[in-house]
Amino acid sequence: MLTASRTVHAVCVLFVISSGFAEAEIFKDVTTASNLDFVHQNGQRGQLWLAEILGPGVGVLDVDDDGLLDVWAIQGGPLDARDKLLPSDQLYRNITRDGKLLFERITDQANVDATQYGMGIATGDIDLDGDVDVFLANFGENELWLNRGDGTFESAGNGKGLIGTDWSIAGSFADVNGDGALDLYVVNYVRFTTALHKECLGISLRSDYCAPTAYEPIPDQLYVNQTDSTFRDVSMSADIQSSVGSGLGVISTDLDADGLIDLYVANDPTVNFQWRNLGNGKFENVAMNSGTAVNGDGKSEASMGIDGRDFDHDCDVDLFMTNLTSETNTLFRNSGEGWFIDATNSAKLGASSYPYTGFGTGWVDVDLDGDLDLLAANGAVSLIANADRASELSPLSQRNQLWLNVGDGQFTEILDDEFVENVETSRGVAFADLDNDGDSDILVANNDGPLRVYQNVASANNNWIGLMVKDQNTLAYHATLSIVGQRCVSRTVRTDGSYASANDPRIVFGLGQETTQPQIRVTWSDDDTRTFGPLAINQYHVLAR
C-alpha cells in the first residue's frame, strides 16, 4: 500500500520525468532479449554476513578474437558449507548481429570452472601471447585463468606466484616497472570469515550489516610479472604495505604526469591511497599531501568505485569515486600542480549522490558529444538506510544514476532512462561497446540478482572514432591517445576501474557533428610516439607498432 509520503514522492518523480528532462532515452535494458541469463547468488542465510553484500563485478574481454566483446560473469555461491557442488562463473560469447545484442553461454566449451566465491575480475595479456587472460579476485583463493588462444581457458589456480588467499575485491594490470609485461595490483578488503562474523546493530536496534571497521583491514598486494608468466610478490619491497586500508577499488594511471604509472586505491571507509610510482621499484603514498586521501572536509569516506579521466580537458587526470549514502560521491579535480581539489559540489554532483551508496562507476561519453559523462550503479550496504522501504523491495536496492557533462566542469542528472530507473542492489559495472556501434553499452552486476545489459541507443546522430592500440600483437596498456590539433583531448588505455570489473580496452572519441577525419597521436607507455591518420570516422581502427 502506498503511504501518503510515498505517493507524494511518486508524483514528484513523475512530474520531474515529464517536465524536466527532454533528452531522449540513453540506455535500454535488453537483458532478456539478449539471452544474458546470469543471476548472482550471494549466499545469504539471514546472518547478515559482510561478504554477501559486496559482490560481484563483471568483465568484458574478446575471448575468441572475433572483434566482439564477450562477458565474464562473476558468481558467488554459498559462503559456508562450501563442500558441496558450487556454482561457477559464467562466460557468455557475444554473437550480436545487426545491432541486436545477443549472447550465448559458453562456460563449458571454454573450459571455465571458476567456483571460488567471486568478487572481481581484471583482464590483461600476462604472457604476451596476444590473447586476454583473466585474474579473479575472490573471497578466498584468487585465481588466474590463462587464455589458450583458441577460445578456451586453462586454470592456473592460485599459482604462478599469486599467493592471495584473503578477501580480495579487485585487481589492476599495469606495467609498473616498464619491462613490457603486465604487473598486477590486488586490492584486499578485511579479515572476515563466517566464523569471525560479528553481530552489529543499528541505532534503531535493528540487526544490520557491520561496517568494515568491525574487522581488521588486509594489506594490498603488488605482484611483478617476471616476464615468464609467473609473478613475484613485491608488496613489501615496493612499500605497498606501508599503508593498510580496506580496499575496494583500484585504477592504474599516471596521476602526476611524470610518465610513470601510479595507482589509486579507494578504501572503505579509511583514507584512500595514491601510490606514486617512484620509478625505482618503490611506491610512496602521497594521498594526504595531494588531497586525495580525504574529501574537502578532511573526512575519509567509504569509497567503493573509482575512475580516473581528464573530464575537464585540462590535460591531467581527475578522479571520481562513489561513496556511501549521506557522504556524496567525490570528484577530485586535478590542479595540475601535484594536488587535487574536491570539486564535487561545484560540479553539481553532491546533492544528487547524497541519498545513494554507489559502487560501479565510470567516465564514459555516452552521447558521443566529445565530453565524458558519469554513471554510478547504486545499492546500499546498510538496512537502516533503506528501512522505510524494507517491506517493499530488497532492503538494499537503490536506483542507478547518470549525469551528463554539460561543460564548465558541471554535470546534470538524467532521470528518464531505463538504467537509472532500475532499482536493484547494483555493484560492478563494465563499460563496453558490445555492438560495435561506437557508443558505450553497460553491463551491471547486481548482488543476488540478475546481470543486466543496457544497450546505448542515444548517440546514433553523433560521429565517433574507435581505436585499439597494440604493441606488436598485444594490447598496449597505458598507451595514451590524443586527437591531433585538439588541446587536451586524450585517453589512456586501461581496463580497470569502476568496481571489481574489467572494461572495454578500446578508446572511443565522440566527435559530435564533426565529420573531419582526425589524426590520432599514440604515445606508448615507453614514451614512443607516433601519429596515425587521417582516419575514417564511425569505425574502429587498430593502431599498432
Place this chain on the structure above:
Amino acid sequence: MLQMKFHRLPLVAFSMLLALHVWASDIETELQFLPVELADDIRRMQAHSEAQLESETDPNARAEILGQLAFIYHAQQMLASAEQAYTEALSNDEVYAYRYLLAIIVLQRGDTAEAIAHLDQVVLSNPDYVPAWYRLGNLKLLQGDVDGAESAFLNAQRIYPDSAAIMVGVANVALAREDWTAAIEQLEKAAVFAPSNGQIAYKLLTAYRQTGDQAKVDQWSPLANSSMQAPPLTDPLMVELAGLSRSGRFFSQAADWAFQRGDKEAAHDALLQATQLEPENLEYALKYAAFLELTGELDEAATEIKRFLAIREDAASAWFFLARLLRDSEDGEKYLQGLVAVQKAVELDSDEDLYRTLAAAMSLQAALYPHAQEYYMQLVERNPSNPYFYYWFALSRLAERHCDGREALQRAVTLRSTWGEAHVALARADAFCGDLAAAAQRLDALAKAAADRDIQSAQAYVALLRGDLENARLLAEPLLPDPDARMVVDSIDSNAKPDRVFADNSSWWIPPELVN
C-alpha cells in the same frame, strides 16, 4: 463562518483519526525494532494522543498534540511515523520547530531539495534560529548553490558572529569560489575559537597550499591529521529531541551499537548527546572520555573529564581517569596535573587500591620517592600476600639507594618464587649492597633455568662490581644500546662504580601502570 467551522469539525476529527489509523501499520512496523517496554510506552502515548484529538478542535492544540507525538517517534528513530506526524501537525499550524525537525528527517532520507524547501520556511517563520540557517547553508553548498549558501551562512553569522562552525561555513563558500584568501581569513578566525579542530586545520592546509605558503602548510599539517569532526554548533531543538529519547541511556546504548558496527562518528555523536543530556552522569562522562581516548583524542578526553569534575569534584573515578590520561605525558605540567588528580582520587576513595597503585607509580616516576614509598607501604599493609607491592616498595627504596629494599624483594620472591624479574632485581640489589656472592649464585641459577638479556645484563653488572671488567664488557656490549648495559660499559670506560641498581633511564624503574 462560525457555522461552517462547526459543520467541518466532525469531518476534521474523522479524517485525523483515519490518518492515525492508516499510519498504524507503519508505526507497528517501526515499533517492532524497539524494546518491548519502550514500544508499549509509545503505544500508550499514541492512544492518549488519539483520545485527545477526538475532542480537540483547535488547530493550534491539534498541531501541538501531533507535533509532540512526532517528537516521540523521531526521538526513537521511527522516522517514517515521525515524518507523517510532523506533516499532519504542520497542516494544522505552522510551527517552526516541527518544520525544522521534518527537514532533518527528509534530509536523512536523502531529499536535499525538499529539506531546503522546509528550511526556507523555517527561517521565514523564525529568522533567529541559527541552526536552520547553518543547515541551509550546508545544503545549498551541497547543491552547488554557492550564492544561496553564502546568504544563509551570513544570516547565521549576523546572529552568532563567534561561531567557529559558521565561520567554517563561510570559508566553505570562499573555497567553492576558489577565493583562497577569503577562506583563509575565515578559517584563521575559526581556529582561534576552536584551536584544536582538525577539520579547520585541514581546510587551512588546503587553502595555504593553493597560495603556495609552504610554511603555513607545514604549520597546519600535524593538526590536520587529527579528528575531522566539524566544529560543533548548538542546536536546541536537536538537544530537546534527544531529551525526549529516554535520556542519555538511550544514546549511551546507541553509542555501543554504533561502535560495535564500526561507526565511530555515530558513536561519538551519541556519546556527546548522552553527556549533553545528563552532564552530571559519571558513567556517560567516563564512557565518552574513554571513547575519545580510544580514538586518540587525548586532549579532548581530558577536557571532557575536566568538564565533569568542574560539576562533580567528588567523583574519585573521574580524577583517576584524568590521571590515567596524563600518566605518560611528557609535558611536566600535565604529568603533575595527573599526579595531583590521582592523589585526589586516593583522598576521595581510600579503599580503592587501583588509585593508590597509580599514585605510587606516578610518584615513583616523578622521583617523589617518599610519597611513592608511603603509597607502596600502604599497599603492602593492605595486601600482605601480594608480592607485586613488595617488589615496587623495594624499588622505591632502592631508587633512593636504600639497601633495606632488599628485604622487601626477598619477601616478594618468597611469595612468588617463580618471578624471574624479582630474582634479577634482588641479585642486582645484593650486588649493589655488597653481597656479590649471593648475587652471582642467584644469577647462575637463573641462567641455568632460562638465560635471557635481563640475566645477562645483571651478570655484567655483578661482574663489574666484582672487578671482572673484561667479562663485564663481554657480557654488556652485545646488549647495547640497552641503558643498563650502557651503564656497565660507561662505568668501565670512566672507571667509576655505578651508583644505582639500574641505570637512571632504565625501564626497570617504570611501573607497568604508567605504560600506555
